[in-house]
Amino acid sequence: xxxxxxxxxxxxxxxxxxxxxxxxxxxxxxxxxxxxxxxxxxxxxxxxxxxxxxxxxxxxxxxxxxxxxxxxxxxxxxxxxxxxxxxxxxxxxxxxxxxxxxxxxxxxxxxxxxxxxxxxxxxxxxxxxxxxxxxxxxxxxxxxxxxxxxxxxxxxxxxxxxxxxxxxxxxxxxxxxxxxxxxxxxxxxxxxxxxxxxxxxxxxxxxxxxxxxxxxxxxxxxxxxxxxxxxxxxxxxxxxxxxxxxxxxxxxxxxxxxxxxxxxxxxxxxxxxxxxxxxxxxxxxxxxxxxxxxxxxxxxxxxxxxxxxxx
Amino acid sequence: xxxxxxxxxxxxxxxxxxxxxxxxxxxxxxxxxxxxxxxxxxxxxxxxxxxxxxxxxxxxxxxxxxxxxxxxxxxxxxxxxxxxxxxxxxxxxxxxxxxxxxxxxxxxxxxxxxxxxxxxxxxxxxxxxxxxxxxxxxxxxxxxxxxxxxxxxxxxxxxxxxxxxxxxxxxxxxxxxxxxxxxxxxxxxxxxxxxxxxxxxxxxxxxxxxxxxxxxxxxxxxxxxxxxxxxxxxxxxxxxxxxxxxxxxxxxxxxxxxxxxxxxxxxxxxxxxxxxxxxxxxxxxxxxxxxxxxxxxxxxxxxxxxxxxxx
Numbered sequence: 001x002x003x004x005x006x007x008x009x010x011x012x013x014x015x016x017x018x019x020x021x022x023x024x025x026x027x028x029x030x031x032x033x034x035x036x037x038x039x040x041x042x043x044x045x046x047x048x049x050x051x052x053x054x055x056x057x058x059x060x061x062x063x064x065x066x067x068x069x070x071x072x073x074x075x076x077x078x079x080x081x082x083x084x085x086x087x088x089x090x091x092x093x094x095x096x097x098x099x100x101x102x103x104x105x106x107x108x109x110x111x112x113x114x115x116x117x118x119x120x121x122x123x124x125x126x127x128x129x130x131x132x133x134x135x136x137x138x139x140x141x142x143x144x145x146x147x148x149x150x151x152x153x154x155x156x157x158x159x160x161x162x163x164x165x166x167x168x169x170x171x172x173x174x175x176x177x178x179x180x181x182x183x184x185x186x187x188x189x190x191x192x193x194x195x196x197x198x199x200x201x202x203x204x205x206x207x208x209x210x211x212x213x214x215x216x217x218x219x220x221x222x223x224x225x226x227x228x229x230x231x232x233x234x235x236x237x238x239x240x241x242x243x244x245x246x247x248x249x250x251x252x253x254x255x256x257x258x259x260x261x262x263x264x265x266x267x268x269x270x271x272x273x274x275x276x277x278x279x280x281x282x283x284x285x286x287x288x289x290x291x292x293x294x295x296x297x298x299x300x301x302x303x304x305x306x307x308x309x310x311x
Numbered sequence: 312x313x314x315x316x317x318x319x320x321x322x323x324x325x326x327x328x329x330x331x332x333x334x335x336x337x338x339x340x341x342x343x344x345x346x347x348x349x350x351x352x353x354x355x356x357x358x359x360x361x362x363x364x365x366x367x368x369x370x371x372x373x374x375x376x377x378x379x380x381x382x383x384x385x386x387x388x389x390x391x392x393x394x395x396x397x398x399x400x401x402x403x404x405x406x407x408x409x410x411x412x413x414x415x416x417x418x419x420x421x422x423x424x425x426x427x428x429x430x431x432x433x434x435x436x437x438x439x440x441x442x443x444x445x446x447x448x449x450x451x452x453x454x455x456x457x458x459x460x461x462x463x464x465x466x467x468x469x470x471x472x473x474x475x476x477x478x479x480x481x482x483x484x485x486x487x488x489x490x491x492x493x494x495x496x497x498x499x500x501x502x503x504x505x506x507x508x509x510x511x512x513x514x515x516x517x518x519x520x521x522x523x524x525x526x527x528x529x530x531x532x533x534x535x536x537x538x539x540x541x542x543x544x545x546x547x548x549x550x551x552x553x554x555x556x557x558x559x560x561x562x563x564x565x566x567x568x569x570x571x572x573x574x575x576x577x578x579x580x581x582x583x584x585x586x587x588x589x590x591x592x593x594x595x596x597x598x599x600x601x602x603x604x605x606x607x608x609x610x611x612x613x614x615x616x617x618x619x620x621x622x
Contacts, residue, residue, distance in 0.1 A: 128605050131597070156608045159620075166620065176597060178489035178537055179609045186611040188620035204596040211566055215536060218567050222533035225526060226489055255522055256529050283618075285515040286442070286487060290617025294439050297467045298490045300497040302613045306601025307594075309470075309477065309499035 003276040005164045007191075008035035008043045009232050011249035013266035014240040015052045021077040024050050027267055028094075029084045034269045036088045041117055041164065043085075044232040047095035047127075047172050047195035048110065050077060052240045054097075055132065055149055056142040056199070062106075065149060069099035073113060073121055086119030091162065093169060093232070095195035097149070098126070110150045112169045112195060114160055122160045125169035126153030129177055140203045142243050159187040165276050172196035175219040175233075178226065179301070185227035186289065190276055192223060194233045200244040213246050217258070225256030228279035228287050238265035254279030314587040316475045318502075319346035319354045320543050322560035324577035325551040326363045332388040335361050338578055339405075340395045345580045347399045352428055352475060354396075357547035358406035358483045358506035359421065361388060364547065365408075366443065366460055367453040367510070367554055373417075376460060380410035384424060384432055397430030402473065404543070406482060406506035408460070409437070421461045423480045423506060425471050433471045436480035437464030440488055451514045453554050470498040476587050483507035486530040486544070489537065490612070496538035497600065501587055503534060505544045511555040524557050528569070536567030539590035539598050549576035565590030
């Protein structure tokens, strides 16, 4: 028995500071149309897809950085994408910088939204594992200031029932933490959607360059295998105003195998006819959680944040 | 700054039903001597190293299967290995079937012991993630009856301070569960020692043969990377009385990269001069647990065993 559905991942090449959101959304719509023409019912777009990866720059006031944020769903900039997707009957994941008034306070998150093929908003996810720093490190080619511009997500790792099964969402650095995927899997997710912007250089410590792509791939392969789920991983990549980011967008099968991957650092649509039942035999054998997990021995994972060595 | 120490992994070729424990221990001692001659201070031997992988066979009474078990530490069969290691000043991990009287009851575990270079027993680990079944599936080329012969381990995932840093131990199927390594890392382990016996065929479901080795490698690479720790992975492999098992013994660096791997399915010693500080830069940047983990969002990992879909 199989349950097949074509999924697309829409990798994006660079978005420069001077590119307008209208230009970017036109690129997204072009890829949406290509994905639809290739039979896809779902498209995963990258993290912070509408602008350059602005956390590399230092801004001090909302007046300087609010230009990168969206208000409302769809925001005015996103509206043409929402319309085009609804017209085509294609659902999608889109990462964006979210600005929202909550209880009289203006709050900002690194967010993704899941929209169904019928145009309905199925839900949001707000990035939990924010990397980088709040204050500039200085003395670096660029910064990584996500903790400056965003709050830690407050929605946990929700999962969403769709016409094609249950999906979960995460964003960029979340993929390096096995807890991310395990929580979504325990909540029934069969598909993990992931957008990312990953610089080719580790500014925190010198490191061989090849490790950046290897760690990305290792993270998504192990996430898929250990949870018997499909992973849809979409990069924004290439040099944005000279600051290079890795590509490596991929669709990973529940076996942990990369089924298809992007081979450019430009706008590129990849698709795969994913059998959502492929994970089923794994979930009822080696990874039958109910039969094999031993939560009585996992205590430290939720009881302590950092390393604690018994004295 | 580096902190280097030579570690060895001693892969074993097959042990047949008719091989004696004395023959097996002689092979272990020969590999111990080779490892010592190549500068190693620590050797990792496989799971259930002293006998064939007997859980593939159906036995009904202790009288039939107790021949595979060890009593006492060292047991009489192990004693020559313990003596040789102490003479050479080499510490080791050894997997064995443990039979022990506790509170008037005879209990049996799939166990590993960690012995220091000075011959002292640093501690034991008892396998938690037992795969397979208690009752024979029947209609298969072989069985996988670990749940028949062993109880689930009762020691959690302890870690042990050694002259070379803090080590943790796990066994075979434990490596497929990211919880295993995360718990050990949260308890300060910098080195994970792992023995395994992994059949080349999945008897539970048909599966492409290459996945068995791929899943092994993916598990140990991601364990190393996600916890910035060294992994010492030792197989017993090759055909035991015709029942084939995978090799792929390896030493994996905290970057997730395989530093050295066995290329045979026979007795084979691999060594690497491991910089135990290599993981340090990772532990204080991308995987600085204290700064980045968000345990308030990990609840389901310890609160529920199986999948629970919100209604």
